[in-house]
Amino acid sequence: MEHDSLDDEVVEYENDADLPFVNSRNESAVGSHPDVDYAIRVRPEDPEKKVVVKKTIRIKHEDTMPLETSKVTCQREAKIMRAARHAHTIEVIATYFYKPPTEPNILNFYIVMANAERGDLSKFLGSDSLNFKLNERWIGCLIRVVAYIHRLGIRHRDIKPPNILVNAKNEVLLADFGISKMSLGKTVPTTMPGWNKPRTPSYCAPEVDEAPGRTRGRSADIFSLGAVILEMLLSLFHSADYKELVHIVGTGANRSYARNINKVHDFLDKRIATRGQHAEMFELCRKMLDNNRDQRPQADTIESQWLSGSLMSVNDQLQCSTCDQSIPVTKEHNLVEACRNDWLGEVERLLISGAKASATGAIHQAARCTTQPNMGMKE
Known part of the structure; x- marks a missing residue:
């Protein structure tokens, strides 16, 4: 698949006939995401007709945010995605604008990404199917990729199973950087009209749940990652405990770690006290899920613990050969x-x-x- 230059200014198109990607006639919208479609490259034509994923962000002109200002914001987002290149982030193939001639107040921003053929992590959690078998190695991969983006001053802001994808090579990929933010300097305004704002109470930190409009720091990423790692660990090795955790945090729209955090802590404290299998990992999750964001460990510290083997026996089976290759x-x-x-x-x-x-x-x-x-x- 040929890649557009991601280092140049994002191109803007005004005619349908010039668009480099079109929706695949044989593929419908991805899952339950109405703003995401399967697509193929047509300019220049891809002889393999490889299916990619195209995310559409519709930006509506508002007096408080002119389209030109919104374009600059999207340019910054493209820069963030370029900076976040890693073996375990979703591959971004192209970004571009399209201004529909019949909608003068609308500007579409497209993010074209590689297709993760095996779906997202949600399909693997709690599954008994051999087709959706969790890989223990993925825990370390997620720890390392979050440490990497945090070192760059990037915070993801919405780490959750649906934003963790699995490709055909059985590699786990952190996705949806369309809602990420740089930690320093001028950043993407959360009030930008048309921008998809993160609304995921299930995995968000207590400080975010209590004040949804406030900035999500890297410590909020750590909380969300801790919740995901806990679910992966239990699903892999403690299936009965996994079902108990699901009962504690709830399901559907009522699912929330932050609103049930005391019960989650009690759940973890019992398992830590027994000093049984994976006690060190349960201790780590307990720290990552601390109510006080200042008490949560930094991603670099977690990564060092993982690589040292002090959390789990990081043998050859758990070592990921691709983690450092694409930096x-x-x-x-x-x-x-x-x-x-x-x-x-x-x-x-x-x-x-x-x-x-x-x-x-x-x-x-x-x-x-x-x-x-x-x-x-x-x-």
Whole structure:
């Protein structure tokens, strides 16, 4: 599949005949998502006619948010998706605008992604089917990809099973970065008309559940990830306990970890006290699901624990060979790592050699340094 350049300005189309992707006539909307369709590339034509997924975000002109301002916001979102490239994030093939000639107040923003043939994690949780068998390795993959995007200053804001996809290679992929936000600098406004806002009380943190309009920090991601990991762990090894947890947090629209957090803590405390199988993982989930967001561990810390084998026996079967393979080793990536490790000399060397100080994650990591490097910004 040929990829559009994701490093250039997002292209805007005004004629149907120019659109690079069209909905597949043989495929209907994906699952229960009316804004997501299967599609194929037609310009240039893909000889394999490989099916991809096309998400549509309809932006309506409002006096409070002109279309041009909304376009800039979408450009930033495209930048975030480029920065989040990883073996365990969904592959973004193209992003583009389309202004329907018959709807002057509408601008469509399209995100074209690879198709995850096996569906989302929801199908695997609690399933007895061999066709939807959970993979223990996925826990580590999710820990590592969340640590990676957090190092870049990106927070996902809606981690939940439907946003965790599985491809034909049986690899787990974090998806739906259309609602992500950069943690520093100018960010995507949550009030942008037409933007799909996250409304997932099931897995959201208590501070988000209590004030839905407030900013979701990285600690809120940790809470949501802790809930997902707990469900995966129980579904894999403790099926009776999984059913008990589902009973505690509820189902459907009433499902919520935040609103039942004391019961969830009691559930976990009993299993930690017995020091039985996976006690260390239950302890980790308990910390990730802390009521106090300041008490939750950071993703880097969780990743280090996982890789050390202190949480589970991380043998060859649990090691993921693809986790580090697709991280782009560029000057900008090295700059982020240098800022992260407080290597002031290396930061200065990379800046002199042409690394962009505005690289996603560089300013975020520089802000955490003990010694503040000069990032070339005016004071």
